[in-house]
Amino acid sequence: MPQDSHFKSTLSVLPHSFQTSFFNRLNHLINYSPTIGLMGKTGSGKSSLINALFQSALSPVSNVSGCTRQAQRFNMTINNHTLTFVDLPGVGESLERDREYHQLYRNLLPELDLIIWVLKADDRAWSSDEQCYRFLTEQCGYQSKRFLFVLNQADKIEPCRQWDEQCHQPSPEQAVNLELKEQAVITAFKPHHPVMTVSAAESFQLTELAEQLIQALPAQASSGVARQLNSTYRTQSVENSARNDFGQCVSDIVDTLIDTLPLPVLIKSTIGTVKNSIVSVAKSLWSLFF
Ligand SMILES: Nc1nc2c(ncn2[C@@H]2O[C@H](COP(=O)(O)OP(=O)(O)O)[C@@H](O)[C@H]2O)c(=O)[nH]1
Ligand SMILES: [Mg+2]
Structure with missing residues (x-):
């Protein structure tokens, strides 16, 4: 050695x-191989966020099957070190009496270091996300500290024409509306960690997201995730943490x-x-x- x-x-x-x-x-x-779950509606920007934050592209692995309920597995590898992502189904499904979901999550949750939950900033309602969140925390017993909520597509918040494309920032009016959305997420989910408002497309506040991600991860997983971050987001704070x-x-x-x-x-x-x-x-x- x-x-x-x-x-x-x-x-x-x-x-x-x-x-x-x-x-x-x-x-x-040193060789611990972290696994991160991804939750959120299709189109919320899960893949875009991961591609923006990390050095290498995601490659699909096999599907994790719970019969008809499937989670898609992706990973990325650098110097023989692998980071795995599991794209989790559930948002928008009726979970309550669904035994297959129970089975799928009973198998999956123990191996996840953290779940990144992506919400769209311009979505009007997150009731299906809330339902799914309640299912995971109340019925599957997954702890709230294991979730990191991300409000993505900040550039689309009203008035979306005002987004500052030169500086990649919201207008003052948009900033106020983003703040209100953040509060709405806090009210709806009562998250353990701060809600991260970002735009994957505009690289807005991705540094803050990377730093919060490393802090939210369990101690044994944070270094293995930091290793794979895009060098832009591997800040002093990320490394220290x-x-x-x-x-x-x-x-x-x-x-x-x-x-x-x-x-x-x-x-x-x-x-x-x-x-x-x-x-x-x-x-x-x-x-x-x-
Ligand atoms: N304007 C804007 N579009 C985004 C953002 N993030 C993702 N998108 C777009 O939203 C669509 C869905 O994104 P994708 O990452 O595939 O979502 P997923 O289904 O959650 O994995 C794609 O066309 C992305 O280019 C963002 O922050 N701002
Ligand atoms: Mg995707």
């Missing part, structure tokens, strides 16, 4: 069994090993005292890994 050498001075005093397990788990963490998550995961690994490895108490306390150095070394190597 190439990372062994960097950790040598910090880890050499520790037992071999610890070193082996540590590198094993570290490797696992992912690096800190990575440090947290490494710290958790050390804690777990202290708890689970059959080692003398004295050795365990020694590992505890070098934990911060291990985490520092790992964080300093973040850009090498990701």
